[in-house]
Amino acid sequence: MKRALEFHDSTVASVHVKESCLVVELSEAYIHESEGEPGVTAGNGYLQAATLTFSGTQTQLQSGLEGRLWDGRVSIQGELVGLLPVPLNAYGQVVAExxxxxxxxxxxxxxxxxVTTHGEARWVEAYGG
Structure with a gap:
């Protein structure tokens, strides 16, 4: 099974700096799981805790960065990534919003x-392709 994280319907618990990394803790990340391409091929949706660790960051932290996400996008080496593969270890220029x-x-x-997930995944829904 292939898994990928979607920002919409995910919930940020905290954003903090740890060493030279910006860590985004998601208390509930919406995870697509499919035998084909997650989010495209029929599969299941789950909620599961996840951690996004951005290394070598150049980011100004603001207060109050908690709560549900409406959307988000990430590009790695200039390539826009719709859903983030889970797990993921990517190196090079990363730009996220x-x-x-x-x-x-x-x-x-x-x-x-x-990107890593942890804890138990809770099934939310089946989705068609």
């Missing part, structure tokens, strides 16, 4: 990105 339902935006420039 997270859009909160509150209207706040977090823009991140980094030299790497890792």
């Amino acid at each position: 997270l859009n909160f339902e509150t209207g706040q935006n977090l823009q991140i420039t980094a030299t790497g990105l890792s």
Whole structure:
């Protein structure tokens, strides 16, 4: 099975700096799971805790960056990634923008990105292709 994270319907628990990394903790990340291409081929949707670690960041942190995400996008080495593969370890120029339902935006420039999930996944829905 292939898995990928979608920002819409995901919830940010915290954003903090750890060493030279910006860490985004998602209390609930919307995860697509499919035998084909997640989010495109029929499969299942789950909610699961996840951590996005942006290394070598050049980001100004704002306060109040918690809550549900409306949308988000990531480009790695100039290539826009619709859904983030899980797990992921990418190196090179990373540019990300997270859009909160509150209207706040977090823009991140980094030299790497890792995505991991942890804890139990909770099934939400089946989706068609």
